[in-house]
């Protein structure tokens with residue numbers, strides 16, 4: 001059997017109740033990482049945690065946290081330190097869409113998406129970096145999106161949040177590099193989750209035509225990139241955006 005690359009590491013994954021976040025948590029757990037499952041959806045977060053515990057020999061914590069609420073974020077991070085004494089990996093994955101054309105977009109639609117997708121990441125980065133700086137090590141991986149790189153009509157709020165997240169990634173990478181904390185982003189293309197389930201078969205078919213690899217991505221495709229950015233072998237990579245998009249944007 002091959003050696004586990006994340007044995008005894010501690011990873012916090014936000015939005016891990018389902019979709020890409022769940023897949024990331026399972027991948028990191030399969031490599032030996034103890035996982036802290038964070039989501040607003042406590043029921044599904046607990047189900048994910050149970051699955052991880054039954055499939056992998058790792059320890060877990062589960063928290064109902066709204067990433068926009070700094071007090072909740074801080075206490076989740078403090079509780080993680082109390083149990084595990086360290087945080088090796090933070091994956092900022094929680095995110096939502098509220099699509100509309102700019103001309104029709106409400107203040108509420110703009111604020112909600114920016115608050116969760118961008119400020120939520122800032123909140124977690126701020127809370128973990130105090131501990132990672134003391135440790136003089138850490139990995140922060142932000143889940144951005146292809147539309148944060150290329151824009152997309154109907155997603156002004158979402159693309160701005162993900163473009164902002166890419167800029168945040170680069171700035172924090174520069175601020176924390178001296179303490180051996182590596183900060184990168186993964187930018188998925190269209191991945192099969194609840195977010196893309198909303199598309200009609202016709203829309204999915206049309207999308208596929210723009211993807212050189214001619215398929216939508218699987219959550220595991222994103223999880224594999226996150227895993228790579230978590231392991232020792234990627235220790236000279238920081239401030240980068242890894243695209244996982246089947247070639248749809250190069």
Ligand code: NAP
Nearest residue numbers: 015019020040041066067093094095145188190191193195
């Ligand atoms: P998903 O299936 O909707 O899962 C997202 C999870 O985050 C849900 O459990 C959701 O809970 C939770 N969440 C929402 N708001 C939260 C908050 N304020 N605090 C904590 N948790 C919160 O989404 P996904 O498709 O896996 O996407 C995961 C990430 O990948 C997102 O950042 C998304 O932007 C990015 N991404 C996805 C795709 C794609 O094609 N799917 C492409 C590019 C990038 P509720 O269900 O209760 O809202």
